[in-house]
Amino acid sequence: MSENLFLGDEALAQGALDAGLSGCYAYPGTPSTEIMEYIQASPEAAARGVHRSWSSNEKVAMEEALGMSYAGKRAMVCMKHVGLNVAADGFVNAAVTGSNGGLLVVAADDPSMHSSQNEQDSRFYAQFALIPCLEPSSQQEAYNMAADAFNWSEQYETPLLLRLTTRLSHSRANICTAPARAENRRREPSNPRRFTLLPAIAKQNYDRLCAKQAEFAELSDKSPYNLYYEGQDCSLGIICTGIAGNYVQEAFAGKCPHPILKISHYPLPQKKLARLLAECEKILVVEEGMPFVETQLRGPLGDPRILGRLSGALPRSGELNTRLVQAACGLPLPPLVPPSPLVLNRPPRLCDGCPHINTYEALNQALRDYPEARVFGDIGCYTLGALPPFNAISSCVDMGASIAMAKGAADAGLQPAIAVIGDSTFTHSGMTGLLDAVWENSPITVIIVDNFTTAMTGGQTSLGYGKIENICLGLGVAPEHLRIFTPLPKQHDANVQVLREEIAYPGLSVVIARRECLQTIRKK
Amino acid sequence: MKYDIVLAGVGGQGILTIAAIIGQAAVSHGLNVKQSEVHGMSQRGGSVVAHLRLGSAAIKSDLIAPGSADMVLAMEPMEALRNLEFLSPAGVLISNTTPVINIGNYPPLPELLSALRTHANNHLIDGDQMAKDLGSARSVNMVLLGAMAAYLTLPEETLTAAIRELFTRKGESVIASNLKAFAAGRAAVN
Numbered sequence: 204m205s206e207n208l209f210l211g212d213e214a215l216a217q218g219a220l221d222a223g224l225s226g227c228y229a230y231p232g233t234p235s236t237e238i239m240e241y242i243q244a245s246p247e248a249a250a251r252g253v254h255r256s257w258s259s260n261e262k263v264a265m266e267e268a269l270g271m272s273y274a275g276k277r278a279m280v281c282m283k284h285v286g287l288n289v290a291a292d293g294f295v296n297a298a299v300t301g302s303n304g305g306l307l308v309v310a311a312d313d314p315s316m317h318s319s320q321n322e323q324d325s326r327f328y329a330q331f332a333l334i335p336c337l338e339p340s341s342q343q344e345a346y347n348m349a350a351d352a353f354n355w356s357e358q359y360e361t362p363l364l365l366r367l368t369t370r371l372s373h374s375r376a377n378i379c380t381a382p383a384r385a386e387n388r389r390r391e392p393s394n395p396r397r398f399t400l401l402p403a404i405a406k407q408n409y410d411r412l413c414a415k416q417a418e419f420a421e422l423s424d425k426s427p428y429n430l431y432y433e434g435q436d437c438s439l440g441i442i443c444t445g446i447a448g449n450y451v452q453e454a455f456a457g458k459c460p461h462p463i464l465k466i467s468h469y470p471l472p473q474k475k476l477a478r479l480l481a482e483c484e485k486i487l488v489v490e491e492g493m494p495f496v497e498t499q500l501r502g503p504l505g506d507p508r509i510l511g512r513l514s515g516a517l518p519r520s521g522e523l524n525t526r527l528v529q530a531a532c533g534l535p536l537p538p539l540v541p542p543s544p545l546v547l548n549r550p551p552r553l554c555d556g557c558p559h560i561n562t563y564e565a566l567n568q569a570l571r572d573y574p575e576a577r578v579f580g581d582i583g584c585y586t587l588g589a590l591p592p593f594n595a596i597s598s599c600v601d602m603g604a605s606i607a608m609a610k611g612a613a614d615a616g617l618q619p620a621i622a623v624i625g626d627s628t629f630t631h632s633g634m635t636g637l638l639d640a641v642w643e644n645s646p647i648t649v650i651i652v653d654n655f656t657t658a659m660t661g662g663q664t665s666l667g668y669g670k671i672e673n674i675c676l677g678l679g680v681a682p683e684h685l686r687i688f689t690p691l692p693k694q695h696d697a698n699v700q701v702l703r704e705e706i707a708y709p710g711l712s713v714v715i716a717r718r719e720c721l722q723t724i725r726k727k
Numbered sequence: 728m729k730y731d732i733v734l735a736g737v738g739g740q741g742i743l744t745i746a747a748i749i750g751q752a753a754v755s756h757g758l759n760v761k762q763s764e765v766h767g768m769s770q771r772g773g774s775v776v777a778h779l780r781l782g783s784a785a786i787k788s789d790l791i792a793p794g795s796a797d798m799v800l801a802m803e804p805m806e807a808l809r810n811l812e813f814l815s816p817a818g819v820l821i822s823n824t825t826p827v828i829n830i831g832n833y834p835p836l837p838e839l840l841s842a843l844r845t846h847a848n849n850h851l852i853d854g855d856q857m858a859k860d861l862g863s864a865r866s867v868n869m870v871l872l873g874a875m876a877a878y879l880t881l882p883e884e885t886l887t888a889a890i891r892e893l894f895t896r897k898g899e900s901v902i903a904s905n906l907k908a909f910a911a912g913r914a915a916v917n
Contacts, residue, residue, distance in 0.1 A: 208750050208760055233766055317765070374763040374778075374789035377754055449787035457787075525792035537794035539812050543842055545834040546809045549737065551773035552829065584771065661766075 211371035212237035214342040214378050215309065218349030220247060223384040225276035225304070226254030228264035230631065231660035232283030233318035234372035235311035239281055240663075251386065257657075257664050260602070260631040261286035265293035265308070272297075272306040272362070273398055275390035277353050281309040284323050289602065289632065291328070297362050298332040299400060299408045303392040305353030306362040311372045314492050315522040318659075320582075320599070322520060324493035329364040329469060333412050335419050336364045336469040337428065338445035342376040344428065344467060350381070355422065359415060360393065368491045370522065371446050416470070424474045428467035431475050436460040439532070440483030442476075442500075444490040447523055451489055454528040471496065485510060487531060491523055550590055558718035559585045561690035561698070562652055563593040565716075566621070568695075569702035576619040576706075577612060581605035581633070583625040584659045585652050596623060603632030609647040610640045619706045622649045627657040630667035634674060637713070641679040644710045648702070651675075651713060652690075654720035662723045675713045684712040691718065728758075728880065729782040731791045735810040736802030737827045738772050741868035744893070745800070746777045748872060751889040752881050753781045763789045772829055774806055800875055802854070802868060803827050804839045811846060819848045821874050821916070823867065825855035850874055850916050857911050866908035873912025883913070 209217060216238045219227070229239040242248045242255045254271070258264035261282040268280035282290060287310045294308060310325035329336030337352060339345040345367070352363045392398060397408055423429060434440075441459070443451045444466045451463065464479045466472065480486065480500075488497040488511035497511035510516040516531040517523065529536055553560050562585075570576045580586055580596030581604060588595040598608060605622035613620040624633045629651050640647055653671050657663040667674060675685055686705060688698045698716070705712035732749070734742040743764055750760045763778040778791045791813055799814045800821050801807030807822035814820060822843055826836055843849055854870040869890070876883055887906060894902045 208747075208754060208762060210764075237766070370763060370789045373766050374761055375750065376761045376786070376789075377759060446789065449789070452787045453792065524790050525788055526794075529792075537792075537815070539794050540814070540846075542812065543808050545839055545842055546805060547830060547832060547834065549772075549774045549805070549830055551738065551771035554771065587771065 207377070208375035209342050209346070209378050210237050210373060210375050211339070211342050211345050211367055212311070212373070213241040215339075215345040215349055215365070215367070216241040216245075217380060218346035219279050219307065220245060220253065221381055221383045222350035222353045223277050223386045224253055224279055225386045226268065226271045226278045227281065228254070228258050228268045228278065229281040230258055230261045230264055230286060231657050231663045232286050232311070233660055234313060234369045235281050235283045235286070235309065235367070236660045236663070237372070238309060247383075257666065259666050261290040262293055265290035265297070268306060268308075269293060269297050269300070272302045272304045273392060275304045276387045277305040279307045279309060282311070283319065284310050284312040284325050285319060285321065285601065286310070287325055287328055294328065295332045296400060298334045299405060299412060300398045301360040301408065301412070302356050302362050303360070303390070304387050305356040307349065307352045307356065307365055308362055309365045309367065311367040311369070312492055313369050315369070317369055320601070322492065324495055325364060325366045326469060326492070326495045329366070332364075333416060334361050334364060335422065336366055338366045338467045338469070339371060340446050340448050340465065340467050342371070342374070343378045345371065346378050346380065348428070350384070359418060361415065366445070368446060370491075420470050420473055423468050423470055423472040426468035426472065429472040429475060430465045431478065432459070432463040432465065434460055434462035437462060437483045438485065440464070440479045440486050442466060442479065442486060442488045442496060444496060447489040447491045450523050450525045450528045453525045454532060454534060466496065471499065484508070487511060487516060489517065489523065489528055489531070551587060552590070553584060553587050554721055556721050557584070558654055558690040558716065558720070559588065559652055561692060561695065562650065562716040563588045563595045565690070565695055565698040565702055566623075566650065567593065567595055568699045569706060570619070570621075573619050573706070575617070576621060577617055578621040578623055579605040579608040579612070581622070581624040581628050583628055585623055585625055588623065602628055603636055606633050606636035606640060606647070606649055609649070610636065610643075610645045613645050613647045618646060620647045621706070622647060624649065624651055625658070626651060626653040626655065626667050626671055627665040629671065630665070630674070634678060637675065637680070638678050640711050646709045647711060648705050649711070649713045651715045653715050653717040656720045656723045658720045658722060662720065662726060671715055680711060680713050684708060684710065685715070686712070687715045687717055689718055690716045729780070729784070729786070730798070730880065731796045732779040732798045732800060732875075733791055733796045733810050733813040734777040734779060734800050735806040736775055737806060737829070738775050740802040740827070742775060742777050742802060745868050745872050745875075746779050748886065748889045748893055749779060749781075749875070749879065749881070751892065752885040755889070756881055756885050758783060759786050761786045761789050774809060776810060798875065798878060800871060802871060804836065804843060805834065808839060808842055811843070814846065817848075819850070819878055820846045821850045821852070821871065823854040823871055824851050825853060852912070852915050854912070857915070858908055861904070861907055861911060863904035863908055866905050869905045869908035870912035873909040873914075874916045876909070876913050877916040
């Protein structure tokens with residue numbers, strides 16, 4: 204047993220390294236960030252020369268990993284759940300090309316939205332792309348699954364999706380590790396034309412992918428990650444997926460009288476599932492995330508035998524815990540201290556001295572004469588500008604949306620329309636929106652808050668470092684409307700003046716508010 | 728043996744350091760550990776909580792169920808009250824009494840403290856003052872860790888060894904001041 208305690212993210216990363224990983228590709232996003240950070244800090248990854256630099260966004264990361272797989276080596280691409288939306292084009296089509304070297308796509312879901320804008324469940328993506336999905340229930344399984352996933356990926360010539368959830372990603376445990384396997388040598392794909400998705404080839408590939416579904420189902424039934432536990436009391440059978448099984452075990456203090464089917468490998472294991480459905484009167488489905496299994500079992504008419512999030516036995520949204528499972532199973536609940544009215548919300552806030560504070564103070568003053576103005580925000584620390592005392596932004600939707608939404612609102616006649624976006628988010632997916640605004644010389648003001656880092660996720664490399672104004676100029680922003688200021692209290696009046704001038708200009712302006720993140724300075 | 732601890736505080740107060748030290752000490756003592764942490768947005772001055780579970784048998788859930796924790800350790804009194812629902816009636820509450828006032832309508836401190844005292848087994852400690860008196864104002868979390876040591880069934884020397892290990896790279900004087908803070912906290916709970 205290892206003396207170290209591994210986060211679920213880290214256990215998976217070590218598992219991938221021990222399974223002969225040659226390249227990790229990722230864009231930071233909670234709760235997935237620590238997978239890449241672990242590989243970056245790993246001395247063995249450094250000694251082997253494993254690829255471990257951040258990518259510009261998840262789509263690029265997905266394609267880089269697919270390219271490494273094409274060349275015959277084992278690649279892993281990691282992202283948070285909403286990152287899979289960004290990577291979806293490459294992801295779905297990688298299922299059609301198939302893999303060569305083992306290809307593992309990792310999506311870390313965030314039920315209860317601790318650090319996210321939704322709680323979408325990545326298992327739907329695996330089903331949609333017609334590929335197997337793994338959902339570890341513990342740090343040890345996360346470690347073990349990396350090697351199995353790469354082996355299966357090479358055996359079946361398919362990428363696999365591994366789905367983590369916040370409480371596993373960010374929880375530590377001791378794990379047992381296995382001896383490391385050598386990395387693959389480069390090798391040609393079995394059929395060099397299958398990566399060229401011209402319609403004629405894509406049709407053949409797609410038929411092959413459809414034909415593989417029966418093999419994937421058979422693999423699920425034999426999988427060591429799908430287990431059937433006998434039980435005497437068949438008035439209820441319990442299906443639990445991923446970490447939800449841990450809550451079931453604790454709810455019954457390890458002595459559950461009901462049969463349990465623990466699922467951590469999809470598509471659903473048909474034989475085991477058929478047995479549970481035949482043996483038990485009612486079925487409780489306990490899954491962390493959306494009702495993915497429950498929806499399939501209930502069917503369109505809502506089979507009343509099937510209980511879970513849709514039937515109301517469990518909450519429709521949010522994370523599970525032992526108590527919720529106890530309630531769903533009709534077990535006695537320990538009494539709780541009622542919440543005290545003295546306890547108030549303590550929301551996160553910008554750090555004291557943060558440059559974003561000065562930017563928002565200048566922006567709020569510059570907009571004082573424009574009650575009609577709207578500020579479209581984006582994803583990062585500066586999203587906290589939505590909260591008091593700033594109340595400075597009106598939207599936060601997805602990476603890069605600030606610029607494109609400001610342009611769309613300006614297209615509708617909304618003026619002034621302002622976008623606020625960070626440097627890393629800008630190079631992730633703000634640049635394309637800016638190109639649209641350049642093409643039409645849209646009357647919007649884009650404020651790029653450049654703090655030299657990807658701050659919210661802990662200060663990862665921002666790939667546009669030192670290049671932001673050249674990127675803007677290269678996209679065609681007029682040099683006289685590309686302004687740069689330093690967000691500092693002593694510069695406040697000058698910064699307000701810059702913003703006033705550019706907001707008054709009836710065309711596209713970019714204002715770069717540039718000062719390094721205090722957290723990254725402190726770490727140096 | 729099983730021991731479940733909820734660690735609460737405000738982002739930046741060092742609860743993950745406490746969790747890392749106890750976790751390391753528990754592993755070196757041959758126990759199983761699960762430690763759930765908060766990363767991401769909430770670390771920016773918001774409420775943070777970590778669940779630390781120690782056991783001689785394998786531990787299943789990463790989270791502690793409400794009403795079942797053996798200890799709630801809080802670096803801040805309002806965060807202690809926020810997490811009191813996790814504590815079992817027989818559990819122990821250890822809380823720092825110095826508030827972190829970063830919201831406008833922070834409740835009156837005496838009311839908070841008397842609400843905490845309604846839990847039978849409580850130790851309310853002014854960790855900030857104790858650390859200041861020792862000349863190491865940044866070691867408040869080690870004072871609180873010392874207070875916890877009275878209840879943890881881990882030998883004190885495994886905990887102090889884990890403190891040494893964690894701060895090795897920062898040099899002897901940092902190790903010494905953290906150990907002094909630990910000892911002061913330990914002496915405050917008898």
